[in-house]
Amino acid sequence: MQNFIDAYSWVNIRFLLEGLWVTVEVSIVSIIASFIIGSVLGVLRYVKIKYLSAIVGFIVDIIRNLPLMLIIFFTYFGLPHLGFKPGILFATILAMTIFESAMLAEIVRAGILAVDYGQMEGARANGMSYVQALWHIVFPQAVKKTIPTIVSQFISLIKDTSLATIIVLPELLNHAQIIYGQNSAYIIPMFVMVAFMYFVICYALSVLSRVLDKKLA
Amino acid sequence: MKKFKRYIGLLGLVSMLAIVLSACGSRQSLSKQDVLTNDKASNTITWGVKADTKLFGLMDVSDNTIKGFDVDIAKALTKKILGKNGKAKFVQVTSQTRIPLLKNGNIDAIIATMTITPEREKQVDFSDSYFDAGQSLLVKNSSNIKSVKDLNKTGTKVIGVTGANSVANIKKYAPKAKVLELSDYAQAMTALKSGQGAALTTDNGILYGMAAQNKGYKVVGGTFTKEPYGIALNKGQQPMQKAINKALKEIEADGTYNRILKKWFGNVKGFDYKEAAR
Amino acid sequence: MIYILTHYWSELIQGLGYTLLSSIIALIFSTIIGTMFAIFEVLPSRTMRIIGRIYIEIFRNIPLLVIAMFFYVLIPMYVAKIDGFTAGTIGLTIYTSSFIAETVRSGINSVDPGQMEGARANGMTYWQAMSKIVLPQAFKLVIPPLGNQFINLVKNSSVLAFVAGFDLMYQGNSIASLSLDTINSYMVVGVFYLIITLPLSYYMRHLEKRLAN
Numbered sequence: 001m002q003n004f005i006d007a008y009s010w011v012n013i014r015f016l017l018e019g020l021w022v023t024v025e026v027s028i029v030s031i032i033a034s035f036i037i038g039s040v041l042g043v044l045r046y047v048k049i050k051y052l053s054a055i056v057g058f059i060v061d062i063i064r065n066l067p068l069m070l071i072i073f074f075t076y077f078g079l080p081h082l083g084f085k086p087g088i089l090f091a092t093i094l095a096m097t098i099f100e101s102a103m104l105a106e107i108v109r110a111g112i113l114a115v116d117y118g119q120m121e122g123a124r125a126n127g128m129s130y131v132q133a134l135w136h137i138v139f140p141q142a143v144k145k146t147i148p149t150i151v152s153q154f155i156s157l158i159k160d161t162s163l164a165t166i167i168v169l170p171e172l173l174n175h176a177q178i179i180y181g182q183n184s185a186y187i188i189p190m191f192v193m194v195a196f197m198y199f200v201i202c203y204a205l206s207v208l209s210r211v212l213d214k215k216l217a
Numbered sequence: 218m219k220k221f222k223r224y225i226g227l228l229g230l231v232s233m234l235a236i237v238l239s240a241c242g243s244r245q246s247l248s249k250q251d252v253l254t255n256d257k258a259s260n261t262i263t264w265g266v267k268a269d270t271k272l273f274g275l276m277d278v279s280d281n282t283i284k285g286f287d288v289d290i291a292k293a294l295t296k297k298i299l300g301k302n303g304k305a306k307f308v309q310v311t312s313q314t315r316i317p318l319l320k321n322g323n324i325d326a327i328i329a330t331m332t333i334t335p336e337r338e339k340q341v342d343f344s345d346s347y348f349d350a351g352q353s354l355l356v357k358n359s360s361n362i363k364s365v366k367d368l369n370k371t372g373t374k375v376i377g378v379t380g381a382n383s384v385a386n387i388k389k390y391a392p393k394a395k396v397l398e399l400s401d402y403a404q405a406m407t408a409l410k411s412g413q414g415a416a417l418t419t420d421n422g423i424l425y426g427m428a429a430q431n432k433g434y435k436v437v438g439g440t441f442t443k444e445p446y447g448i449a450l451n452k453g454q455q456p457m458q459k460a461i462n463k464a465l466k467e468i469e470a471d472g473t474y475n476r477i478l479k480k481w482f483g484n485v486k487g488f489d490y491k492e493a494a495r
Numbered sequence: 496m497i498y499i500l501t502h503y504w505s506e507l508i509q510g511l512g513y514t515l516l517s518s519i520i521a522l523i524f525s526t527i528i529g530t531m532f533a534i535f536e537v538l539p540s541r542t543m544r545i546i547g548r549i550y551i552e553i554f555r556n557i558p559l560l561v562i563a564m565f566f567y568v569l570i571p572m573y574v575a576k577i578d579g580f581t582a583g584t585i586g587l588t589i590y591t592s593s594f595i596a597e598t599v600r601s602g603i604n605s606v607d608p609g610q611m612e613g614a615r616a617n618g619m620t621y622w623q624a625m626s627k628i629v630l631p632q633a634f635k636l637v638i639p640p641l642g643n644q645f646i647n648l649v650k651n652s653s654v655l656a657f658v659a660g661f662d663l664m665y666q667g668n669s670i671a672s673l674s675l676d677t678i679n680s681y682m683v684v685g686v687f688y689l690i691i692t693l694p695l696s697y698y699m700r701h702l703e704k705r706l707a708n
Contacts, residue, residue: 015278065646065692067653069664070685077314077677080321087323088308159558166400166657168268168309173561178276181269181403184410184431191565195557202556313668317677340675374578376659380672397579397659398669408659411571413579 007189012179016190019175020197026089026171027158030096034157035150037097038104039143043134045109056105063102069163071095076167092164100157107149111142144216151209155202162198172197252325252450253298253457260299264291265310265324269403271426272481273330276309283307286422286481287328290347293473294448297464311401312380316340319451326448326461330423332382333447342454343447344461347474349493350420351440352383355409355427362416364438368394376405376414383419386442406431420444425485436487469495499683503670510666511687513580517655517662518648521587525648526641528588529595534625536600547596554593560654562586567658579658587655591648598640602633639706642699646692663687 044056063071075098076091086094115138123133143150165174176190256262266287267274274285288307295305308324315327319341330350333343356362368375369391377384379398387396397414399405406427409417417424424436450457468474475494482490500507535547554562563586570577570585577585606629614624656664667684671677 011279015281018281061693061696062689065650065696066685066688067650067664069653069656070667070681070688073677073681074685077317077321077681080323081678085322155556159556162558162560163654165560167314168311170309173558177401177403178269179278181401181406182271182275182278182430184407187407187410187568191561191568195561195565198558198561199553199556203552206552206556313672316672316675320677337675379668385673398665399659400657400668404657407568408579411568412576413567413571413659 003185004189004192007179007183007186008193012186013193015175015179016172016193016197019170019172022089022169023158023161023171024201026093026096026161026164026169027154029093030100030157030161031154033093033097034100034104037101039108039139041101041105042108042112043139045105046112047134060102060105063099064106066099068095068099068160069166071099072164072167088164088167088169091167092161092169095164096157096161099160100153103153103156104150107146107153108142111146111149112138114145115141147213147216148209151205151212155205158202158205159198251456252454253460256325256457257299260302261304261306262291262295262299263306263308263323263325264288264295265315265318265327265329266291266307267311267329267402268309269311269401270330270423271430272422272485273426275426283309286348286477287330289477289480290468290474291326291328293468293477294461294464297467298460312378313400315380315449319449322451326450326457328448330420330446331449332420332444334382336385337382337449340452341449342452342458343449344458345465346445346447347465348422348446350422350444350446352386352418352442352444353421353424353436353440354438355417355419355424355434356415356437358433358435360415360437362437365390365418365441368416370394374414376408376417378402378405378419381419382444383442387418390441402427409434422482422488425482425488428487429485496679496683499670499674499676499679502674503666503680503683506666506670507663507683507687509661510663510684511691513655513661513665514649514652514663514688515691517580517584517587517652517660518645520584521591521648521652522641522645524588525590525592525595525644528592530599530630532592532596533599533603536596537603551593551596554589555597559586559590559651560657562590563654563658578660580655580660580662583652583655583658583660583662587648587652590651591644594647595641595644598637598644599633602637603629605636606632635706639699639703642695642702646695646699649688649691649695 041056041060045053045060047053072092072095075086075095076088079086079091119141120133120138123137124130128136161171162173164171165177168174172194176194180187180190266283268276268283270285272285273287274283277284291307292305295303308318310318310324310327310329315329315331318324319327332350333346337343354362354365354368362368365387368387371393373391373394374397375387375391375394376397376399377387379400384396384398387394397408399408402419402423405417408414410431417427421436421440428434428436448461450461478490478494482488482493532547532550535543536551538544563583566586567579567582570582610628610632611624614628615621619627652662653664655662656668659665663684667681671680674680
C-alpha cells in the first residue's frame with residue numbers, strides 16, 4: 001500500500017498528466033483529420049470514379065491490413081528518405097491519421113451503402129444533383145447510422161497512441177515507463193494509474209456515443 | 218481458381234510497390250548539408266541522448282529534463298564548439314531509434330552510451346572514444362551466475378536491449394543462451410525483476426546505475442568485452458567530427474571531463490572513477 | 496529488400512510462425528471467453544449481467560499494450576513463470592474477448608426472442624434452448640465480424656514485440672537494428688503481414704456479400 005502512496009506523489013502525477021496531455025493532443029488532432037480524410041476517401045470508394053476509386057480502394061486496403069506500429073515506423077523513419085522530415089509529434093499524428101482514415105473510409109463506405117438507395121433517387125427526382133444528394137441527404141444519414149462504429153474507432157485511436165512509446169513519444173504510457181524504470185516498486189501503481197486514465201477517457205467517450213446514438217435515432 | 222490468381226496478382230503488385238518504394242528509400246540524398254555550418258548558424262546542436270539510463274542520461278521526473286554523464290559531456294562540448302552561448306538541444310533516443318534518427322537528420326549527433334564497432338562504422342562516423350566501458354552482467358543477489366560462462370547453457374535466458382551492441386556480443390560469448398530483446402533499459406530491468414531472464418547484460422557503467430537504483434541486484438563477472446563509447450555522426454560530416462574531437466581534447470585538458478566524471482561516477486560502488494579519469 | 500529477405504529468412508519465418516500461432520490461440524480462447532461473457536449479459540440474473548458488463552467495459556477501454564505489458568510483469572511476479580509470448584497472447588486473448596463478447600451479444604439479441612420462448616414452451620431448459628437454438632443462429636450472424644477480429648488479431652499481435660514475444664514485429668525490430676537498414680527491414684515485415692491479412696480481408700468481404708444476399 002505504501003508503494004501506491006509513494007508512487008502517486010504530486011511530482012509523479014504531474015509527470016503522468018504531462019504525458020496524458022500529449023496523448024490527448026495527438027488524439028484530438030488525429031480524430032479531426034482522420035474524420036475529414038476518411039469521409040472523403042469513403043465517398044470516393046463509393047462513387048466509383050474510374051481508376052481513381054480502384055486506386056484509393058487498393059491503398060486503403062493495404063493500410064488497413066498493416067499493423068499501426070509499422071505505419072508509425074514508416075512515417076518516423078521512412079518519410080525523411082523522401083525528403084520530408086517530421087518531428088516525433090507530427091510523425092505520430094501523421095501515422096494515426098493515415099491509419100485511422102483508412103479504417104474510417106471503410107466504415108463510411110459501408111454506411112453509405114446501408115442508406116437506402118431510394119433516398120438517393122428521391123433526392124434526385126426532387127431536382128438535386130448527384131453531388132448535392134450525396135452531400136445533403138445520403139452522407140449525413142450514413143454518418144448518423146455509423147456513429148457507434150465511428151466512435152469506437154476513435155476510442156481505438158486513443159488507445160493506440162500508446163504504441164508511439166516505441167519511438168519515445170512522451171505520451172502517457174511512455175511517462176509511466178520512465179517513472180517505473182527509475183523505481184520498480186512503482187510498476188504496479190503506474191500500470192493501475194495509466195489503465196485508469198485511459199479508461200476514464202475512453203469510457204466517457206463510449207457513453208457519449210450511446211447518448212448521441214439514442215438522441216439521433 | 219480465378220480468385221486465387223487475383224490474390225497472387227495483388228500480392229505481386231504489393232511487392233512491386235514495396236520494391237519501388239524501397240528503391241526510393243535507398244537513394245542517398247540525406248543530410249548532405251554540413252551539420253557544423255548549420256549548427257553554427259542556429260547556435261544549437263541537437264544531440265540524441267538516452268532518457269532511461271541512470272548515470273548517463275535519465276529523465277528527471279520533477280522538472281522534465283534529462284540528466285547524466287552523456288548530457289553533461291554534450292553540454293560541455295557544445296560550449297567549446299559554439300562558444301559560451303551555444304545551446305544544446307536534447308532528443309530522447311533508444312538503442313533502437315538512434316541510428317535511424319541520425320541518418321534522417323532529426324539529430325545532429327548521438328551521445329547515448331554507443332559503442333564504436335566496425336559494423337556501425339560502415340553506417341556512421343564516430344568521434345574519438347569519450348568513455349571506456351566494458352560489458353558485464355546484472356543478476357539477483359541470490360543468483361549463482363558468476364560470469365558469462367555460466368550463461369552458456371541451453372534454456373538460459375539473457376535480457377538485453379534491441380539495437381545494443383551487448384546483444385550481438387552475448388550471442389558470441391554465450392551462444393547457447395537465448396537472448397530476449399526489450400525496447401529500452403527500463404523495460405529490460407522490469408523484465409529482469411519479473412524473472413523473465415537469468416541476467417541482464419549491457420555495459421558496466423549502465424549496470425552500476427541500475428544496481429544503485431534497485432536493491433537486491435549486483436553486477437558480476439567483471440567486464441568481458443571492451444566497449445569504447447563514441448559520439449556518432451553521419452558519414453561525410455568531417456568538419457563536425459574534427460570540431461568534436463578538438464572539443465573533447467579541450468575538456469579533457471582543462472579538467473572539465475574529470476569534473477563531470479567525478480560528479481556522476483565518484484560515488485558509484487564498484488566503479489573506480491580515478492582509473493577512468495583522463 | 497532482397498538482401499534482408501535472404502539474410503534473415505529464418506528469423507522472418509520464425510516471426511511469421513509466432514505471429515500466426517499467437518493469433519490463432521488468441522482467436523480460439525477469446526471466442527470462448529467472449530461468448531461466455533456475451534451469455535452473461537443476456538442472462539436473466541442481474542448480477543451476472545453486471546459482471547459481464549464490467550468485464551467488457553474494462554478491457555475494451557484500456558490499451559492492449561498496457562494489458563499485455565501488465566501481464567508480462569505481473570503474472571511472473573505473483574502467479575507463474577511465463578514468457579513474453581505467453582503473457583502477450585494472454586493479453587491479446589483478454590483484450591479481444593471483450594470485443595467478441597460485444598459482437599456475440601448483439602448477435603444473440605438479433606435472434607428473434609420468440610425462438611427462445613418457443614423452444615422453452617416445447618420443454619427445453621434455458622441452457623438447452625440457448626446452446627441448441629439461439630447460439631447457432633447468433634454465430635451465423637457473427638461469422639463476418641469474427642473474421643475481421645482475426646485480421647485485427649494478426650495486426651494487434653505486434654504488441655508481442657514489446658514483451659519479447661519473438662513475433663514478426665519483434666524480429667523486424669531486431670533485423671532493423673542488426674542490418675542497420677531500417678526501412679527495408681520494415682518493408683519486408685509489412686509484406687509478410689499483408690500476405691496473411693490481405694487475402695483474409697478480401698475473403699471476408701466476399702463472404703459478407705454472399706451472406707447478405
